[in-house]
Amino acid sequence: MGWREKEQKYATTINGVFRVVLWMLLFVMVYFDKTAYGERLQQQQQQRHKNAYATMMYMGTPRDYEFYVATRVMIRSLVRLHVDADLVVIASLDVPPRWVQALEQEDGARVVRVENLNNPYRNQPNFNKRFKLTLNKLYAWSLVDYDRVVMLDADNLFLRKPDELFQCGQFCAVFINPCVFHTGLFVLQPSMDVFKDMVHDLEIGKDNPDGADQGFISGYFPDLLDRPMFHPPTNGTKLDGHFRLPLGYQMDASYYYLRLRWNVPCGPNSVITFPGAPWLKPWYWWSWPVLPLGIQWHEQRRQTLGYAADMPMVLIQSVIYLGIIALTRLARPNFSKLCYRRADKNISMLQTSLKILAMWSIFAAYVVPFFVIPHTVHPLVGWSLYLLGSFALSTIAINAFLLPMLSVLAIWLAIFGVLLVMACPWYRDGVVRALAVFGYAFCCAPFAWVSLVKVRACLQVTLERENFLPRIGESSPPPGFNKLY
Numbered sequence: 213m214g215w216r217e218k219e220q221k222y223a224t225t226i227n228g229v230f231r232v233v234l235w236m237l238l239f240v241m242v243y244f245d246k247t248a249y250g251e252r253l254q255q256q257q258q259q260r261h262k263n264a265y266a267t268m269m270y271m272g273t274p275r276d277y278e279f280y281v282a283t284r285v286m287i288r289s290l291v292r293l294h295v296d297a298d299l300v301v302i303a304s305l306d307v308p309p310r311w312v313q314a315l316e317q318e319d320g321a322r323v324v325r326v327e328n329l330n331n332p333y334r335n336q337p338n339f340n341k342r343f344k345l346t347l348n349k350l351y352a353w354s355l356v357d358y359d360r361v362v363m364l365d366a367d368n369l370f371l372r373k374p375d376e377l378f379q380c381g382q383f384c385a386v387f388i389n390p391c392v393f394h395t396g397l398f399v400l401q402p403s404m405d406v407f408k409d410m411v412h413d414l415e416i417g418k419d420n421p422d423g424a425d426q427g428f429i430s431g432y433f434p435d436l437l438d439r440p441m442f443h444p445p446t447n448g449t450k451l452d453g454h455f456r457l458p459l460g461y462q463m464d465a466s467y468y469y470l471r472l473r474w475n476v477p478c479g480p481n482s483v484i485t486f487p488g489a490p491w492l493k494p495w496y497w498w499s500w501p502v503l504p505l506g507i508q509w510h511e512q513r514r515q516t517l518g519y520a521a522d523m524p525m526v527l528i529q530s531v532i533y534l535g536i537i538a539l540t541r542l543a544r545p546n547f548s549k550l551c552y553r554r555a556d557k558n559i560s561m562l563q564t565s566l567k568i569l570a571m572w573s574i575f576a577a578y579v580v581p582f583f584v585i586p587h588t589v590h591p592l593v594g595w596s597l598y599l600l601g602s603f604a605l606s607t608i609a610i611n612a613f614l615l616p617m618l619s620v621l622a623i624w625l626a627i628f629g630v631l632l633v634m635a636c637p638w639y640r641d642g643v644v645r646a647l648a649v650f651g652y653a654f655c656c657a658p659f660a661w662v663s664l665v666k667v668r669a670c671l672q673v674t675l676e677r678e679n680f681l682p683r684i685g686e687s688s689p690p691p692g693f694n695k696l697y
Contacts, residue, residue: 260322263378264358265290266300267366269307270328270345275490280311281517281588282366282495285509287319288516293373298358302351304328326351332414333423342490343424347414350425352400353407360450365396367493369484369509374461376444381453383433384442386462388487393436395426396485397462441478465494465505469642472504484508496587497594501634510590519593522586526597529584533597533604540607563672570613570671574620577605578627595631599624614674615667622663626656 269283287299299321303312305328315321329347333339352363360378377384377399385398410432421427433454442455458479465486468474474481484505486492492499495513500506513519581601585594602624610620633652639645 260357261296261298262358263296263360263362263375264298264300264322264355265295265362265364266302266352266355267364268302268346268348268351269311269366270304270348271306272345273342278493278495278587279366281513282493284315284319285495285513285517286364286366286368286370287315287321289370289512291320292516293370295373296375297362297378298322300324300355300361302326302348304345304348324351324355329411329414331423332417333420336420336423338421339423343422346425347428349395349429350407350410350414353402353410354404356402356404358402360399361402362397362399363395365485367486368397369486369494369505369512370482371484372480372482374480374482377457377461379444379448379450380442380457381451381455383436384455384457385433385436386457386459387437388459388462388464388485391437392426392430393433393456394462394485394487395429396487397457397483398429399457465503468505469503471641472639472645497585497589497591498582500591501631506591513588514590519590522589522593525586526589526593529581529597530600533581533600536604537607540604540611543611566613567668567671570609570615571668573609573612574606574667577609578602578623580605599628602627613671615670619663619666619670622660626660629656 267283267286269280273279283301287301290299299319301315301321301323303315303323303325305325307325312323312325315323326348328345329350331344331347334341334344349363352361355361360380362374362377380399382401382403383398384400385393385395388394410428413428413432418428418431420431436454436456439454439456442451442457445451460476460479460481461483463474463476463481463484465484465488467476468484486494486505488503492503494500494503494506494509496506500510581598585597585601589597603621606620606624609615610617630649630652633648634645636645636648639648
């Protein structure tokens with residue numbers, strides 16, 4: 213082997229060794245880089261803020277799913293506002309795992325599973341069963357990983373980021389009632405001593421006027437009305453003691469409905485609350501335009517959670533209603549062949565029964581669609597589906613009993629008109645709006661009554677005429693039938 217060949221061989225060997233070493237170094241660098249990235253990611257996931265927004269979720273009411281949707285919308289709205297705090301859901305052990313998974317993986321919340329606190333006030337005469345598990349809210353004091361916690365109900369609508377609330381003291385709340393503060397939003401400093409003391413008060417049955425969290429917490433902090441108003445320090449420090457929060461942190465929706473605008477001068481207009489009747493919460497599709505603020509909550513849902521979960525049911529119902537309209541129209545000639553016996557001694561009772569059936573079918577046409585529409589769908593979709601469903605079911609009575617369409621649909625037209633009157637955006641205040649609605653109803657009442665009388669009269673004529681239709685199984689019509697028709 214010559215000198216040049218040996219040189220090439222050594223050069224090839226050195227080049228191969230160099231490549232192996234280079235690949236090994238590259239592998240080590242990538243490995244440690246991935247390991248460091250994984251550790252950083254795990255640290256970021258485990259890292260928590262010093263403060264938290266918390267809400268609770270429990271099962272056992274007819275509105276569990278609606279409050280689950282409301283909770284997700286509220287959490288996502290806080291994420292959208294870029295709040296500097298953790299988002300915590302205090303969930304009872306019976307909350308479905310798929311709900312917990314959605315809250316954690318899709319909404320970014322931290323779910324704390326708890327056992328339901330025993331409510332010793334459930335046998336009180338004035339106790340409302342829907343408040344049986346609201347005492348789970350006391351678990352907020354057990355979140356000792358945080359310096360401050362803002363405890364929230366699911367029916368809060370955020371207009372801006374209220375992170376300055378974390379500067380408040382050991383307990384702060386809003387008085388939307390002149391004498392009793394509201395527990396739909398309050399600030400607290402977690403403490404296991406306070407939590408254990410509260411649980412002890414539950415065990416001994418401390419007086420509670422309503423048997424719910426509102427009465428219990430109000431009784432635990434009875435002197436809050438005499439405390440000073442909270443004003444966040446400009447240097448970002450946290451205050452000590454108890455404070456009243458300005459009304460702008462819990463603006464009762466009732467104030468808006470009076471003037472159709474906000475007029476809350478004390479404090480920033482940060483949070484809207486809906487403490488009214490449970491069946492008029494903002495997430496129900498029928499709450500708007502009855503309560504105008506409902507559309508703002510749905511706008512927030514549209515921007516955060518969306519309506520993908522509700523749309524399949526909406527599409528199915530729409531297809532069914534359109535099919536009913538088409539079938540009843542095509543089958544109209546056969547509907548009129550109701551077979552009655554001309555000489556039956558019970559013909560009067562049969563006619564009465566058919567009258568009742570006809571009136572109940574009209575009544576059902578306006579009631580059934582209301583209950584089958586997904587409760588949390590957007591109001592515009594919900595009311596459109598309701599009008600479509602009531603029209604479709606009304607056509608069954610119209611074609612089956614040969615009733616005049618305009619008279620049967622008088623209520624349908626009245627409902628459509630009152631929706632337009634309520635949704636009109638040019639009212640000066642809520643009083644004028646209410647008077648306009650009452651005036652419209654007063655003007656529509658005579659037309660509705662005339663339509664009802666006309667329906668009954670037409671129904672009587674139809675039933676008397678049907679006495680001359682052939683019986684079931686008869687091959688030829690009775691005598692005189694061809695002369696009359």
